[in-house]
Amino acid sequence: MSRAEQRDATRQRIVDAAVTAFAEQGFQASSTRDIAARAGVTQGLVTYHFDSKDALWRAAATQIFGQLVGTLPERPRRASKAERHAAARAEIRAYVHFAAAHPEVFHFMVDAGRHDDDRMRWLVETCLEPRFSEITAEGGIGSVASNRALAPHAYYALLGAGSLIFAVAPECRVLTGADPTASAAVERHADFMAQLFVPD
Amino acid sequence: MSRAEQRDATRQRIVDAAVTAFAEQGFQASSTRDIAARAGVTQGLVTYHFDSKDALWRAAATQIFGQLVGTLPERPRRASKAERHAAARAEIRAYVHFAAAHPEVFHFMVDAGRHDDDRMRWLVETCLEPRFSEITAEGGIGSVASNRALAPHAYYALLGAGSLIFAVAPECRVLTGADPTASAAVERHADFMAQLFVPD
DNA sequence: CGGTTCCCTTGTCAAGTGACCAGTAGAGTG
DNA sequence: CACTCTACTGGTCACTTGACAAGGGAACCG
Secondary structure (H helix, E strand, C coil), X not given: CCHHXXXXXXXXXXXXXXXXXXXXXXXXXXXXXXXXXXXCCCHHHHHHHCCCHHHHHHHHHHHHHHHHHHHCCCCCCCCCXXXXXXXHHHHHHHHHHHHHHCCHHHHHHHHHHCCCCHHHHHHHHHHHHHHHHXXXXXXXXXXXXXCHXXXXXXXXXXXXXXXXXXXXXXXXXXXXXXXXXXXXHHXXXXXXXXHHHCCC | CCHHHHHHHHHHHHHHHHXXXXXXXXXXXXXXXXXXXXXXXXXXXXXXXXXXXXXXXXXXXXXXXHHHHHHCCCCCCCCCHHHHHHHHHHHHHXXXXXXXXXXXXXXXXXXXXXXXXXXXXXXXXXXXXXXXXXXXXXXXXXXXXXXXHXXXXXXXXXXXXXXXXXXXXXXXXXXXXXXXXXXXXXXXXXXXXXHHXXXX
16 A cells, blocks of 8 residues: 555544544543544554644544535425425435434534534534525425524424434433334434425 | 531532533533532532532432423323323423523433443433333324334434524524524424424 | 531542654655 | 655653542531
8 A cells, every 4th residue: 555545544544433432422522542542543643643633523523524415415406396395305314314324423513512612613614504504595494494584493403303313322222122223213213304394 | 507508508509510511511521620610619529429420410410300300391181182282382392491491401311322331321211211201102292103103203303303402502603693592582493393293 | 515427628649631752664766 | 775754653741530538627416
């Protein structure tokens, strides 16, 4: 393997480990040593590739939110009402499937979103702002909101309702006895969410 | 003040500080020294009254979930369909108002629910199990779920949709420019949630 | 009123924490 | 084949962490 490839592969392993660690334990509670151990490298290497824990967190957030954006389906322009409803349902279902496979994105949002600090502002500007504008735009899922003032409420309700069951999967298993990440359960949640937000 | 009163008052100050700290930063990232400082006492006193950080966390969880249970309205028995719908809407609205005033309960749940450890199991057995059984019981909010298998999905969708906007209030302010905890916004969210889960 | 109890403070401990730095080995380059 | 560059290692730094222990001092009780 060439040096550049080696470098990129190592960085990728560290970022992957960081995504998992930050999602599981939050920013503060995750240690660079733990992340290094998950990635199979030494702690010094983490601060070598990513100057600070903060920068590593931004790299991890960029990766997980990038995956989210790449997963969501295109939204048709100038469609009929029925088409817009179908598109909204498809987008909701796609988000539910992503949240089931990657609850990390929810944890990053909740972990950063509760503090008024630099990390939160960076997340909003870099990762959230574009999605929010798109989701609450006319003609999209935002159409569930009968008027403009309800857009933020629909946005947060959608994310919360679609993500929580997967974000607390271990708790859900103990509480309900069933695994929410099982494919049948994910499908059921997607059905439920689509029907809830875009009823017939 | 008598010694017993003094003791109880001090313990209460510590628990209140712990609720805030654990909700803001999670269990791991909260330090007993920070909690002590918030409560205006020394760190040693925290481990004196509550033997361990874990025990303090349980005391904090007991308090915040106790407040939640005490807030929700009674549910009428043997009611008509219209009455059940009205009761479900009232319960949803009550929960939204509580989540706005006390987002801590959501943070405790998410913080503990993502790990399969003792704290999670304790929270499920002590605080969550009773609420879950009641919510998903026949005739309550569970009636939004057309069949029994959807009950867990309705439960988590309800909690997530009702809580998230308040749990990430700082983020919401930056993202939308509006404060979700303003009374008008809380009312709007309650309206939206009631209409979403119990449509006309 | 004298002795006991028990809140509470202060100080200490080992086990982490993120950042930094000198040194190394091996791929890339002339 | 030298030589440089750089990904990477191991060790160290000041600092924070939860728990503990010894002691003080005021409320309590006989």
